[in-house]
Amino acid sequence: MKDFVKHRGKRFILLGIVLLGLFATGLLFVVARNWEEKLFAAQFAREAQDHVAAVQMVMKNDVEVLYSLGDLYRSSRLVEEQEFDSFVEAPLSKHPEIVAFYWSPRKEAEQFPVLYEESLRDQSKVHGFDFGSDSQLKMGMLSARDLGEAIAVPSPRLPWKSTTPENSLVAFLPVYRNDVPIRSIEERRQNLLGFVTAQFDLSEIFHQAASPGDLSLVHLQLIDTTSPGNRMLLYPPISEKVSSSLRWERSFQIMGRQWTIEAVPTSLYFGMNRHWSSWIILSGGLLFTLLGSLYANSYMTKVHQREEEAVQVQQTQKMEAIGRLADKVASEFQRILSVVSSYQEQKLVEPTQTDSTPQRFEEIGNTINQASTLTRQLLVLSRKQEGTKSEQVDLQQAVKSMQEVLHLTVGSNIKIETHFDPEEALVNIDPEQVNQVVMNLVINAREAMPAGGKISIETACQDRWVVLTVSDTGGGMDATTRAKIFEPFFTTKQGQGTSTGLGLSIVYGIVQQNGGRIEVESEVGKGSRFKIYLPRMAESTFKRTGLVGLRAVK
Numbered sequence: 001m002k003d004f005v006k007h008r009g010k011r012f013i014l015l016g017i018v019l020l021g022l023f024a025t026g027l028l029f030v031v032a033r034n035w036e037e038k039l040f041a042a043q044f045a046r047e048a049q050d051h052v053a054a055v056q057m058v059m060k061n062d063v064e065v066l067y068s069l070g071d072l073y074r075s076s077r078l079v080e081e082q083e084f085d086s087f088v089e090a091p092l093s094k095h096p097e098i099v100a101f102y103w104s105p106r107k108e109a110e111q112f113p114v115l116y117e118e119s120l121r122d123q124s125k126v127h128g129f130d131f132g133s134d135s136q137l138k139m140g141m142l143s144a145r146d147l148g149e150a151i152a153v154p155s156p157r158l159p160w161k162s163t164t165p166e167n168s169l170v171a172f173l174p175v176y177r178n179d180v181p182i183r184s185i186e187e188r189r190q191n192l193l194g195f196v197t198a199q200f201d202l203s204e205i206f207h208q209a210a211s212p213g214d215l216s217l218v219h220l221q222l223i224d225t226t227s228p229g230n231r232m233l234l235y236p237p238i239s240e241k242v243s244s245s246l247r248w249e250r251s252f253q254i255m256g257r258q259w260t261i262e263a264v265p266t267s268l269y270f271g272m273n274r275h276w277s278s279w280i281i282l283s284g285g286l287l288f289t290l291l292g293s294l295y296a297n298s299y300m301t302k303v304h305q306r307e308e309e310a311v312q313v314q315q316t317q318k319m320e321a322i323g324r325l326a327d328k329v330a331s332e333f334q335r336i337l338s339v340v341s342s343y344q345e346q347k348l349v350e351p352t353q354t355d356s357t358p359q360r361f362e363e364i365g366n367t368i369n370q371a372s373t374l375t376r377q378l379l380v381l382s383r384k385q386e387g388t389k390s391e392q393v394d395l396q397q398a399v400k401s402m403q404e405v406l407h408l409t410v411g412s413n414i415k416i417e418t419h420f421d422p423e424e425a426l427v428n429i430d431p432e433q434v435n436q437v438v439m440n441l442v443i444n445a446r447e448a449m450p451a452g453g454k455i456s457i458e459t460a461c462q463d464r465w466v467v468l469t470v471s472d473t474g475g476g477m478d479a480t481t482r483a484k485i486f487e488p489f490f491t492t493k494q495g496q497g498t499s500t501g502l503g504l505s506i507v508y509g510i511v512q513q514n515g516g517r518i519e520v521e522s523e524v525g526k527g528s529r530f531k532i533y534l535p536r537m538a539e540s541t542f543k544r545t546g547l548v549g550l551r552a553v554k
Contacts, residue, residue, distance in 0.1 A: 010300050017293050025285025032278035040273065041246055044218075048248040048263035051218055054209035055261055059254055062098060062205075065091045066150055066173050066198045069101060073175040073196060079103070084116045092118065097204035099168075104131055105194035112141060112195055119199075131197065137170065143256065144172040145192055146185045152255035154224050154234050158199075167235065169200040171255050202235040217269040223260040225251065231260075390514075392537055395425040395466055396459045398434045406442050413452030416442075425459050425466040426537040433510045440503040441470040441530055447493065448474030448528065465516075466536045471529035477522040485520070507532075 072087055073079055088101040100119030104112035113130045131137045140153035150173040158168065176182050177191040206220055224232040249262040265273075399418065406416055438457070445455045453473040460467045477485070484490045486508040507530075511518050515535050522528035 010297075010304075013300065014293055014297055017296050018289060021285065021289025021292055025282060025289060028285060029278050029282045032281050036275040036278055040275065043273065044246060044263075044265050044269070045248050048218060049250070051210050051214060051220060051263060052248075052250045052261045055206060055220065055222075056250075056252055056254075058097065058205050058209045059259075062095060062198070062200060063150060063171070063255055065095060065098065066171055066196060069196045069198075070173045070175055073103075073193065074178050081116045085118050088118045095208075097201050097208050099199040099201050100126075102126070102197040102199070103194060104197060106192050110138065110142070114197075115194075131172075131195070140170070141172045141195055144195065145174045145188055147256065148174060148176075148182070148188055150255050152257050154232065154257070167202045169202055169234070171198050171200070173197070206235060217266055217272065219264045219266050221262045221264075223262060224257060225260045226257045390428050390430055392426055393429055393431050393434055395427050395434065395468060395534070396420045398431060399438060399457055399459065399468075402435060402438055406438070409439070409442060410446045410455065414446060414449060415454045417454060417456045419456070419458040421460045423461045425461055427466050427514075427534045428537050429510075429514050429534065433514070437468070437507050437510055437532065438470070440507050441532075444503055444530075445470060445472035445474065445528070448472055448476075461536060464536050465533045468532040468534070469529060470532075471527060473527045476524045476526050476528055478524050482520055482522055486518075 068091075069088060072083075084101075084103055092098055092101070100117055102114050103116040104114050106112060110132050111130055112132050113128050114126055117126045119126075131141055134157055137153055137156055140151050144151035150171050152169055152171045154169055156168055156170045158170075173196045174188070175193045175196060176188060177193060180187070180191055182188055182191060202222060206215065206222075210218070210220070220235075221233060222235040224234055247262060247264050249260055251258060251260045253259070400420075403416070403418065410416060442455060442457075449455075449472055456469070456471045458467075458469040458471075460469070481492065485504050488502060488505045490505075508518060511532055511534070517533045519531045519533070520528065521531075
């Protein structure tokens, strides 16, 4: 069941990693994609603005050429054909988008036949053609006459085939008499001499403004928006369908009309200016999610294997410890039972009482006491000793009361020094356990100094702890020995039957049982120091409640 829960938890963790990776990848992809679209739109807007400004500049220059021809007529009452041809020759050669120039003098009220024409192309049926014969052209001419400025007529119906109607643009510029003031529409109508007319090729206008390469990247459209609600597409004649929601446009006025140039990126422009950051982030995020999940799976598998190996090692060590414990216990009881059995056999051989009988019974009693002591030590070690009763004990007074016994225990070649804290060191513990702890630590120090030395016993109060320190000037311990001193039956006194190796184990068990801890400081040749930390009791609390061991000082 435990393995099933672990396996299920592992699957949930992996699923969470994958979902988190996908979410983060998708979020970064969307953010990067939006940033790329804004960057692309800003870049296209700059390029489209340049193209539209170039088209607008070409049209403006063409209008200036038309006005310069009008100035020629205003400066002279009579312009001959030769003078007209020589004047327009230069503009026609410099401006390929201008198909032709015409001079149409006024014959009658609204008749304006072509008198002069100059073109770089074959213009048949032009001479004598009356622009006023066509309603669309006539409306443009009359508007120009009344307004006194150049007026353009898009897509005119002309009798000659120099350009297709869809690509043509005709502009009329009125010329008035220059010897009378012109202040009103009526005066313009009365003093009109004729019209200087220019014919433009829209496709050439766009080709002059942008190179063929640019036009393959940016799709430009010229739209006549003079009439509200009526958008007339002038160029290109058949609109190419460009599947893009990105459009940029600019409107301007020239030659009496409202124009709008719309720019749309072509598929080639998208291909050449595509940003790949978002797709790189998407691919990298998916790859990172995959590698992350694989690494997490591998890591959790290794952790699980290490946990299983640790459990196996712990189980092996536990079994080894149980085996050593059983061996030691069996050896001790075998020694005890051999003594009892030996005296029992002697009693069978010597049925009558002798002088040595009381001594032998005393030996049997001592052996039984040893067995009882060993049993109590094992119970303390397993923390299952019965009959312990915790009460408030002044640790300093307990140590002072043991000084005489301790001196007798260590012998005359070892000196015992004591240092006590002036504050009361009150702890909640069984007094018998205090005696066991102090006695075992002193005996352990004595065993470390067979040639004699000094043992120091100190007590101190540190915040919420009472600290009992027992140090010696013996040979000390190395790191390997320090790591094993609290193991049951561990002893460095090999071959001596008096040492069971349980003394420090009992100290450790008592300290743990009473909520304390033990620290060991020792180096080879520098002696050893054992520091016992036990929870300190508040004297005021004890006196106020009359209870034993109510709570530890915080």
